[in-house]
Each structure stands twice: as C-alpha cells, then as structure tokens.
Amino acid sequence: MNTHSYPSHVHLVEVGPRDGLQNEAQPLPAAVKIELVQRLQAAGLRHIEVTSYVSPKWVPQMADKHEVMRGIQRQPGVCYAVLTPNLKGFEAALADRPDEIVVFGSASEAFSQKNINCSVAESIERFAPVVAAARAAGIFVRGAMSCTVGCPYEGEVAAQQVGRLAALMKGIGVQHVGVADTLGVGTPLKVQRAFEAALQHYELHQVSGHFHDTYGQALANTLAALQLGVAQFDASVAGLGGCPYARGASGNVATEDLVYLLHGMGIDTGVDLEALIDAGAYISAALGRTSGSRVARALLARRAQ
C-alpha cells in the first residue's frame, strides 16, 4: 500500500473572473464581475485573479479592468491578482493596487513564436522590467508557464523545456511559477515530470498547478501533483473559460470539482462548497449557460429533488 503524505491544506487561486471570463464569448457588465468576485471571496477563496491590464483592442472582455478592481469591496487576507502583459499594463495596474501580478511564458518555442512573435527567451526578457518594477513596489510576482505538457504546434513538450522556462523566470525575479497544462492533454506521469523540472529551480511552496479538463484528466493530474507535495492550484468557478489561442483547449478545471476532491481527501481549502456552488450558479445564469462543473450539476440536481 502506498502512503503519501498529502498536504493538510491547499491554497486555491480562483481564476474564473480573469482567465475564465476572458475566454467566454459573451461580454458581461463590470457590475456582474464585481458581484462574482465578492461571492467568491464570501465563499472563502483567498486568492482571486481579477482582471488583465491588456489593450481592449486585443481583449475587449477586460476593458473594464479599472472599474472592476475599484468596485470590489476588498477583504483583508485576500490576494487580488492581475495579469500584466507589459510595462504599460503594469503601470496601469499600479493605480488599482493589486497584491500580485502575473507574467507568463510558454514552455514551447513554437507556441511562443506563433502567438507572440518572439522566442521564449525574448518574451521573458521583455518581462524583466515588469518584474523589477513590481518587486520594487512590493508586489508579488507569479509566473504562468503555459504548454508545459503539450503544445498545439509541437505536440509533446519535454520536461527539459519546462525546466529551461522556470530557470528563465527565476533569472528575472519571478517568485512563484505555475505549471499549466494549457491544452489539457497531460496525464499524471507527464505532469509529474513537468513539476519535477520546475522544482529544480523553485521550492515546493513556490509552484502551483493549472490544469484544463479538456480531456477529463485535470483531477487525476491534480492528484499526481498533490503526491509530489504541490499545495497550490488554479481553478475556475463553473469551469469558466479556457485558452483562446489554443483551439479546442476550452475547459479550466472547475473550482467546485477540485474542492470536492480535496475535501473528500480530508484536505482543507477554507472554501464553503455550497457557497461556491451558488457563486458558480450566479455566473452561469449571467452567461446563460450550464455550469461546467460536474459537482455543481450533481449537487444542484440533488438540491432540486
């Protein structure tokens, strides 16, 4: 029999308002986004990716970034994170006092070239001044590493490439890296290899998992990451969103499904699952669609009986 020492507590990063809504076709009013963030924090989430300081020309869904960030009634102890793709975005974000900024890079050269027209190394160099400015301002810097298992152009991505990207991020002062399976193609052993590569440059408490459920593997991959001692994960309420650049890559793992797994294993998250399901029902109704969470669908069906 195998006895793992699982973490007793897992820290969840709710990415629905940003990563999720950015990838939903339907635009929503700022008031709905603010209400969503408030419902999420009321449900016990202590880390929320709120918005992105990107040009509205490229991402019209995030044009209301200032309004959303300023409209939230902030709770002490909650980390409000934002995406800052460049120095201009970072400077715009500064006025809204984020607790954390997110920069990003791809483990796949082809993905980097096709999507942002530069090499992985160049993309990280461009982030260097953003990271320096954030750290000078006392803002925590998290790095999101995409395509750490598979790439729509290259196919399988070697763990070595993940290690290289993590080293580059470490080199510019990124304090935490997320290992993202952007396409959702990963399976447990491949995901563990990607984490092991990242862990050559970061400590266990400085890495997190970001899984897509496109192939239904997200929770199995989460279990595999937990078994390495990883204790921070991204998730998206109601399974909102996906990756707009990777075709067929819809499907962030639903926060509800992840919380159910963790609580079922006796791992604390601080989240009230019923309140989280209500937050997911709220945003699903606003989008006029069914929740992407199987747990939400099953428990809502049970409530309706």
Place this chain on the structure above:
Amino acid sequence: MNTHSYPSHVHLVEVGPRDGLQNEAQPLPAAVKIELVQRLQAAGLRHIEVTSYVSPKWVPQMADKHEVMRGIQRQPGVCYAVLTPNLKGFEAALADRPDEIVVFGSASEAFSQKNINCSVAESIERFAPVVAAARAAGIFVRGAMSCTVGCPYEGEVAAQQVGRLAALMKGIGVQHVGVADTLGVGTPLKVQRAFEAALQHYELHQVSGHFHDTYGQALANTLAALQLGVAQFDASVAGLGGCPYARGASGNVATEDLVYLLHGMGIDTGVDLEALIDAGAYISAALGRTSGSRVARALLARRAQ
C-alpha cells in the same frame, strides 16, 4: 518523489452495451447493439458486458438478450459477460453460452432493502445457487459490489461493509469482485479504503474498479486504484448509462477517457483509441446524443479542423 509500480497492462471491461444501454431512456434495435459490440471488439476490447437476463417487465431495454447474444460474430479471446439476477435468468443465459456471468450485491444495507427488498446477506444467499450452477458449467463468476463508497440512503459507506460483502461473495464462490462507486461520490482515499477491504478476501488480480464520473472524480479514483496495483476496470463507451436506482447517479466513466489516461501513463490496454472513438460516435449518433466522453469530444473536434 513517489515511485509507484503501475501495472504495465490494464484489462478493460466494456460495460456500455449492458450497464450503459440499460440505463439509457431510448430503446435501440438489437441490430444496433450487435453492431456496437462488434465495433468494440474490433477496437481491441477483450471483455464486453453484453446484456442482462432479467424480465423484460422490469428492464425492457434488455428484452432482446437472446437476439443480441446470438447475433454477435464472436471473436476468439474475447470474454462475453452477461448479468444474471437469478436462477431463471441464468438458465435462460446458458443457451447463449456466456463466458462470464455477473451477480451483484450492495455494500449498503439500506440500498439493498430499498431496491430489492431484502438484506445484503439474503441477496447473496439467493445468488448462491446461481454461482454454483455457473461454476458447475465452467462459467466464470464476477460479483459487482455496488455502493462501496456512498449510498443514496445511508450517505457514507464504511470500508468494513465492503469487506463484509466481499466475504459473503467469497463464501458463495464468486471468483472476482468489482468495487463500484455507484453514486460517483468517492474520492481517492475513500476508494483506496474500499479496495483495501475487498483485498482482505480477494487477490489483487481478482478485484476491479467501477467508477462513475457524476462528480468528475472517476479518473482520480482510477489513479488511486492503480496505485494499489488494481489492473482491471469497467468503463462504458461514450459514457453510456448509469444507475437507474440511484437518482443523479448517471455517468459511467467513459472508456475513451480511461484509455487516454492509461495510454498517457504508458500502460497498455490493447485498445485502439481512434477505433474506440468511432464506436462511441456510432452509438451516440444512434441515441441522438453527444458523447459523454471528454476525450472523444476533444479528439473529434480536432479531427474536424
């Protein structure tokens, strides 16, 4: 780092034609069922639960059992299993030469009482002559243990109850037991405890897992079972079916999703995933519904590009 010794090969039991179609509202012609079985065996599945010898009054979907069993062009090396709820059913099955019969019992007393109006022990006693007759005829006997983690009436089911049921099955000569999470409410550690209880009475090669994906936990639970050395699993192509007696318990894990997990981990199944996806597309079209398999949906979307 944890290094599990995963099985190098996993034996899959395809339950779609029986467990799956029995729980689909829409009846299908026998010819479609025969075609499905033939596509499944052509895709490399070597163990197929074909039909059930139950009264058509109770399960009209299986009224064509003889026609289906006799219509299949059998392949050598494939095990054709059937459900036999009683001696009358077993005698009817005998004429169709099944390779394996399936008998069943619940780990939950309340579930047994509410659904078949007798205690768990009584239900097993009633199966004793069926098991004896099958073994005398040289037919392998598999036992399906339902509600091994949760019950719609009792809530959580203690591992001890699973051990008790396994002992009762062992006592009447059942040769293999399946640990089923009928409601899909299980999470990895609970599922491991259920298996550990069954393994007090059966060898590792005599147990299998049967997971429902109602709460999205099926593949995480599969990973947890693999880590105990379990190397046989039930699955249902296109995620057909569920449990008609347990409300909200729809959702057998899709064979495609399970095969994707196993192949991704370097575990052989003998199954051709593309041919399996075609079989799933065939039956989904016949039922006029979307496949319940995330892998099938993702790969079919990729094919269509």
